[in-house]
Amino acid sequence: MSLLALERVAVEGGGRVILDVEHLKVQPGELLAVVGPTGAGKSTLLRVAHLLERPARGRVQWQGEPVVWPAPLETRRRIAMAFQDPLLFTGTVAENVGYGLEVRGANRAAVRARVVELLELLGVGHLAARRAATLSGGEARRASLARALAAGPELLLLDEPLASLDAPVRERLRGDLVAIVRGQRLTCVWVTHDQEEAFAVADRIVVLEAGRVAQSGTPEDVFFRPATPFVAGFVGAGNVLPGRVEGSDDGLVTVDLGGLRLEAVSKLQEGASVVVCIRPEEITLGRDGGPEHHSARNRMNGTVVAVVTRGATTRVEVECGVRLQALVTRRSAAELGLETGVPVWLSVKATAVHLIPGQEEAC
Amino acid sequence: MIPDLVEVIGLSLGVSGVAIVISMALGVPAGIFLGLNRFPGRQLLVTLVNTGMGLPPVVVGLAVFLLLARSGPLGGLDLLYTPSAMIVAQVVIAWPLVVGVTLAAVQGLDERLRLQILSLGASRWQLYWKLVQEARLSLVAALAAGFGSIISEVGAVMMVGGNIKGQTRVMTTAIVLETRQGNFRLAVALGVVLLLVALGINWLFTRVQQRGRA
Numbered sequence: 141m142s143l144l145a146l147e148r149v150a151v152e153g154g155g156r157v158i159l160d161v162e163h164l165k166v167q168p169g170e171l172l173a174v175v176g177p178t179g180a181g182k183s184t185l186l187r188v189a190h191l192l193e194r195p196a197r198g199r200v201q202w203q204g205e206p207v208v209w210p211a212p213l214e215t216r217r218r219i220a221m222a223f224q225d226p227l228l229f230t231g232t233v234a235e236n237v238g239y240g241l242e243v244r245g246a247n248r249a250a251v252r253a254r255v256v257e258l259l260e261l262l263g264v265g266h267l268a269a270r271r272a273a274t275l276s277g278g279e280a281r282r283a284s285l286a287r288a289l290a291a292g293p294e295l296l297l298l299d300e301p302l303a304s305l306d307a308p309v310r311e312r313l314r315g316d317l318v319a320i321v322r323g324q325r326l327t328c329v330w331v332t333h334d335q336e337e338a339f340a341v342a343d344r345i346v347v348l349e350a351g352r353v354a355q356s357g358t359p360e361d362v363f364f365r366p367a368t369p370f371v372a373g374f375v376g377a378g379n380v381l382p383g384r385v386e387g388s389d390d391g392l393v394t395v396d397l398g399g400l401r402l403e404a405v406s407k408l409q410e411g412a413s414v415v416v417c418i419r420p421e422e423i424t425l426g427r428d429g430g431p432e433h434h435s436a437r438n439r440m441n442g443t444v445v446a447v448v449t450r451g452a453t454t455r456v457e458v459e460c461g462v463r464l465q466a467l468v469t470r471r472s473a474a475e476l477g478l479e480t481g482v483p484v485w486l487s488v489k490a491t492a493v494h495l496i497p498g499q500e501e502a503c
Numbered sequence: 504m505i506p507d508l509v510e511v512i513g514l515s516l517g518v519s520g521v522a523i524v525i526s527m528a529l530g531v532p533a534g535i536f537l538g539l540n541r542f543p544g545r546q547l548l549v550t551l552v553n554t555g556m557g558l559p560p561v562v563v564g565l566a567v568f569l570l571l572a573r574s575g576p577l578g579g580l581d582l583l584y585t586p587s588a589m590i591v592a593q594v595v596i597a598w599p600l601v602v603g604v605t606l607a608a609v610q611g612l613d614e615r616l617r618l619q620i621l622s623l624g625a626s627r628w629q630l631y632w633k634l635v636q637e638a639r640l641s642l643v644a645a646l647a648a649g650f651g652s653i654i655s656e657v658g659a660v661m662m663v664g665g666n667i668k669g670q671t672r673v674m675t676t677a678i679v680l681e682t683r684q685g686n687f688r689l690a691v692a693l694g695v696v697l698l699l700v701a702l703g704i705n706w707l708f709t710r711v712q713q714r715g716r717a
Contacts, residue, residue, distance in 0.1 A: 192621055213626055221622035223615055230637060239633075240623040291624055 141204045143168045143295055143327050144189055149198030151184050151351075159184045159195070159351045166295065166329060171321055173338035174331045176348030177374070182331045185348065186297050189329060191216050217244065220293035224300035226284035228272035233259065233283045236272050240291035258286040261320060278309040285317065289324075296321065296328045302337060314341065335375050339363060347371050365494055369415045372496065378420035378465045385412040385495075392437075392490060399461035403437045404493035415496040420467035422492035425456060426485050427476050436487035444482045449473065458486055507668075512696060515673040518586050519654040522593035526601045526649050529594075531642060534605025535631055539617065552606065555599025560592075564659030567592040571663065584665040589673070592659035597649035604648055608641030609634060643712040647705055654701060674700070 142165040151159040187193035191211030366372035442460030454473035657675035664671030681690035
């Protein structure tokens with residue numbers, strides 16, 4: 141039985157549908173990441189999941205039982221949420237962390253013990269007596285997470301828990317947070333606009349697009365087999381191109397991209413409209429010799445039209461009938477002498493060419 | 504003279520003190536309610552509150568006078584020319600100020616704070632109380648504004664209190680009386696005392712406010 145289930149749930153506001161979820165279940169003990177761009181409905185989804193916002197339509201179930209609105213306080217208290225902004229109250233860190241227990245009528249000794257335990261767990265035990273207003277961004281975020289965890293929620297909702305933190309602080313907090321969620325076997329819905337963060341932490345990923353679930357699946361599914369061009373773009377597929385299946389033979393199809401033919405592993409029929417997705421890191425790129433020396437089924441020649449280096453990687457755009465992006469290491473780019481106008485060869489395995497059927501016009 | 508002065512100061516503080524307590528007790532919940540909820544007619548209520556914040560005290564005095572006069576709807580209560588009538592008039596003056604400042608304070612809080620408080624398991628009343636705590640610096644300002652407006656007010660208390668010696672004479676009405684009688688030194692002395700009382704009370708409020716900020 142799922143902990144929380146949303147069925148045909150719609151939330152409206154300002155004359156438009158903000159959230160329109162056909163089915164969404166949160167299973168006990170799972171870490172579900174909800175990703176999507178700004179305005180996709182992620183925060184609205186959290187408010188509904190927290191039973192703080194009644195949907196205009198649909199049904200919300202908590203542990204198999206339909207939620208009666210307004211949601212009973214006892215049910216609401218089994219869920220806790222930490223926002224992107226720590227929103228700490230005036231007072232000390234300890235007072236903040238103990239608030240959830242105080243409103244539940246816990247005695248002072250129990251509150252104090254739990255506050256110490258949680259602050260230690262989040263690595264900020266030494267901050268208990270500090271005024272919340274004096275904390276740094278990372279410390280405040282940890283205090284806010286300790287506050288959400290203090291009452292022992294059965295469902296933890298995290299709204300962009302790592303956003304706007306410096307990279308090293310973010311990395312450390314991410315590791316700590318995942319360890320706590322896993323260690324305490326918490327059920328967690330982790331909302332983020334950062335797909336890399338979602339892939340790093342989640343058991344399952346839900347991609348929201350304009351209030352609707354564009355795809356729900358394991359990180360591998362979403363990463364390698366995006367269901368729509370939007371998802372493909374959002375997860376950084378890089379090359380998302382319209383095409384048509386020209387021929388099909390024993391699980392292998394030839395796709396015409398209007399200037400380039402590629403082979404892909406698929407059972408689609410001849411004539412089918414598709415969107416072709418190839419991750420840039422799946423494309424091998426070279427200068428010496430030729431693609432014929434490579435074992436991949438798709439081999440072509442082209443000319444470099446753009447080179448963008450960012451950190452340790454270099455994104456190379458190649459004109460080869462269509463424009464394809466390849467991702468190589470910075471060192472490889474330097475060793476190959478990749479720059480605009482340089483002739484190169486490319487190769488990509490048929491298994492790395494993902495086809496989204498019936499989506500040509502969406503591209 | 505001194506015992507009279509002490510009595511006048513005591514009555515001033517007593518009437519205005521009770522009035523501000525009543526105004527806060529009625530005004531803070533009303534301000535929070537208006538600040539947090541959206542309903543038909545809310546805009547009209549907010550406009551009325553804003554208008555009430557600038558009500559001329561003498562008009563308030565007239566209205567309360569007509570209400571409490573023997574022939575008025577509440578004449579049977581026999582409150583006219585008593586400290587109670589003065590308290591009623593001062594509540595009518597201070598209440599909109601308290602509501603207005605509370606409303607602004609609640610609206611000035613981060614909207615997500617309400618969700619955050621609820622998400623930690625607060626009931627509706629616990630939410631309101633937490634919001635009061637978070638807005639307390641502004642509420643002290645409401646207290647100071649409300650008290651300042653009534654301790655220094657003369658028109659309304661004169662009309663409904665009657666400035667009766669030993670019964671309804673407060674500092675402001677005593678100043679008016681002494682000025683009319685040509686006792687300027689006494690009037691000035693009373694004025695200085697009124698200023699000192701106002702200063703002392705505002706100093707206290709400011710201390711509370713600044714300690715809350717720390």
